[in-house]
Amino acid sequence: MPDNTATSTLDGIAHEPGVAKPDAVLVADSVVRRFGGLKAVDVEHAEFQRGAITALIGPNGAGKTTFFNLLTGFDQADSGSWTYDGKKLSGVPAHKVARRGVVRTFQLTKALSRLTVMENMKLGATGQSGESFLRALVPPLWKRQEKAIEARAEDLLERFKLDKKRDDFAGTLSGGQRKLLEMARALMVEPRIVMLDEPMAGVNPALTQSLLGHVKDLRAEGMTVLFVEHDMDVVRDISDWVIVMAQGRIIAEGTHEAIGRNQAVIDAYLGAHHDAPLTEAEERQQLEEADAQLAAEAQQEHAKP
Amino acid sequence: MDFGLIIRNALRAAFGDFAAVYALAAIGLNMHFGYTGLLNFGQAAFLALGAYGIGVTVTYLGLSLWVGIAVGIAAAVLFALLLGIPTLRLRADYLAIVTIAASEIVRFLVRSVTLSDYTGGSFGLSNFADQFYALNPLDGTQYGIGPIQYTGRQTWVLLVAWSLVALMTLLTYTLMHSPWGRVLKSIREDEDAARSLGKNVFVYKMQSLVLGGVIGALGGFMLAISIQSVQPDTYSTAITFFAYAILILGGTARVFGPVIGSMLFWSLLSLTDNVLRQAVNAGYIPPSILDGTQIGQVRLMLVGLGIMLLMIFRPQGIFGDREEIALDAR
Incomplete structure (x- = not known):
């Protein structure tokens, strides 16, 4: 169980996408990023609670990293705006975002190899x-x-x-040590918000525990932590709040217990109807429908001159 | 074969004016490529702008040589800005393409008929450095240590050129041991990481491009002054690639790499040239295999072979650290 106050301040909040937080440090509005025809990010409204650890989860290709890139100035949004501490942060170049105290790490660790630790x-x-x-x-x-x-x-x-x-x-350094170095280096910036992109990816279980401890320390020091993660054990262990993205949208928000029960989240991860077994009659009916559709298409094909 | 002469010539080449000029060109490239990771394939143009800066100012405008030096430096700065503004925000390869094209554009411009009133066309300009030689305090006829002797005039050029090399080496040393140099190296390793730590990557790349270009222009000044002339075809891409060979020979991202690399490169060229020439003259190599007119090309092949062997057996160059080179850049 997360052992701090941020959880309690988030206690009475509704578990719905885009819900307002009592003390939001980062607020995003109608953020859209398109790659060709694909809407990689389409976030209507999102708020991140100050001093809390917020996990951003979602299936592959949900737009989590792209959303991170937009917020930190590493990518340009097609539209939308976001503020940090009430001041506009959208359109600010990446290095200035960092200087303002919003520092990120990368999914593929960027240790500067030929510089010493x-x-x-x-x-x-x-x-x-x-x-x-x-x-x-x-x-x-x-x-x-x-x-x-x-x-x-x-x-x-x-x-x-x-x-x-x-x-x-x-x-x-080993992969895990690089993750540690990247986090330590980010702290040299003296950030107020730390955004970690898959901090535990490719790290052995022993080191994961130590990394988790470090992330909790950040919160204890009053920093706001946002992280993208796939490992649900990690999410359960440290997050005060969970935001779920799928196909660029935020589909659910809440504590990790609530998220585990959320039907939209289960559908996004596993596909709708994954757990509804078909009866024989239903199966026959579906087959007939499909056949009828095929027959209709074949007729249309014929009707063409 | 006269081995005394061969070694004497090799030593003279190691401390000669070309070694100093190319050392300057390579120090600039080291700033670009070695420390910042900028692939500049147009270093020849920076030398050309330095050389023509003084040539045109003195011969065409009739102003003093010192104004010419200011003009040359200004031209190099402008050229770097011109190259950098559109390309430094893009991936590294774009700069490589743009610089190699731009350096050829500069060469074609100065040798063009249209501009020949100012630049002398393909013949170039000459006799513009009298002011430099007027300052020569050396009145003797010959200077040197033991077998390495230079005329008073040559010695004066060499003194100034090598002083510039020393000064630029010191500058590189100071900068690379400062936080500024640390940012440059971090950009070489991963510019997104530098950006995520609050560094304005574009500005640092631009500063590096300008600084390395101006150091190249200093090489251009010394080249033009030492032979009292500029010709467009001196400033072909060969200069750039010789400078890269020197940089790799000495070891990239090493303060003394370009200096020692240049001395070695030019003494190797002289060595192979003299050995081949004497061997041909003495009949050790029959004319059916190699005659005197082919030596110039063959010596480059041999030096190229030498650099290839160096890359295989000592990829870090003379000063480099093998472990460091072996590390993946990402």
């Missing part, structure tokens, strides 16, 4: 004066800040148990 971490810090070209030429102007950043990075590496790897190239 420590360099990866230090890159995450924002507002570095040494990142300006002219000031970079005069080390005394940024050395002190660099030291402070390094100290912060060391604390985080210790927390994520990567401190022994600090001088290794990130490319030498």
Whole structure:
């Protein structure tokens, strides 16, 4: 059971798509993204509760990652708008979204292979004066800040148990360690919202537990967490609220218990009528209908000159 | 065969003006390709703009050489912006295509008949660097250590050219050990990751393209000054590919890679040239296999073969770290 207050604040809320939250930090309205003829994302209204862990689930191709890409500026929406803390976030380029405190990770982990673990971490810090070209030429102007950043990075590496790897190239880390590094690096940005795209994909069960612990820590520190995940055990374990997408739309919202019982969700994952066995009479009737339809089509075919 | 002469010439080439000019071109490329991952196949154009910047300013406009240098740098900056604005938002391959085309466009422009009043057409321009040689403080006739001797005039060019190489190497070192350099390297590894951490990738790529281009233009200045002339066909794509060969030879993304790579490249060229020439003259190689006029091409083949072998047995170049190269970029 999630052991915090966010759940209780979400207690009395209706379990329906697009429901209003008591303290929404991120609000999206009529977001549409088309790929050719396909509406990959078509979200009418979505709100994300501040300080809660919200899981975004749905079958493959439901548009979860695309929705993430839109919210973080990595892709452009065809229409729609969204706000962060009441300020418009739609149309803001990706790097500015990150600087405002909305930081994401990627489904395919993006460890910067030929940078060391420590360099990866230090890159995450924002507002570095040494990142300006002219000031970079005069080390005394940024050395002190660099030291402070390094100290912060060391604390985080210790927390994520990567401190022994600090001088290794990130490319030498295992898949799970890369996930840890990516999360730790995202924290260097000092985000308010952390968006994790399949944080547990390809991670062994032991490390999953440790990653879950880290995600809960984020909430404990007051951050808002949004994550896309396929593993329902993970979703059950850490999420305060679950949003289900299918074919670009939000089809259900609620706590994970409610979602498990939701017919629309079951249909989306398994297809409608998956559990209704046909009687012999029904089966015969369906066959006859199909035959009749085929016959009708054949006649039409004939009728053509 | 006179091995003393062969080695003397190889050493002279290692410290010669071409080695310095190509070292500058490769330092610029290292900034682009080695650190930022930008595939610039048009480095020759940056050298050309530097060279023609001084050539046209002095010969056609009649202004001083120092104005010419400012014009050359400005031209390189503008050219980088022109290339970068449309392509740097796109995938890396687009820059490669655009730069190789643009560098040929620059060459065809300066050798065109229409512009020949300004650029001298296919003959180019000459005798515009007197102001540079007037500053020569060396009054002796010969300078050098042991067997490597240069005239006073050559020594002056070499002093300035190698000082520029040293300065640009120092600049690269300083930048690559700063947070700015860290951002460049992160863009090389994965620009989406850099973006997700709040870095304005486009601006950094542009800065890198401009800086590397200006360093290339410095190479163009020294090339034009050392031979007191510019000719359009000097600035063909061969310059770009020699610079890439040098960069790979020395080791990409290494501060000293381009410098040592260039010295080695030019001494290897001189070595193969001299050995072949003497072998042909002494009759060790019969004229039916190789005659004197073919040596120029064959030495390039041999150097190419050498670089291929290097790639097979030491893919990281001279300074590179094999483990680092072996890491998947993604």
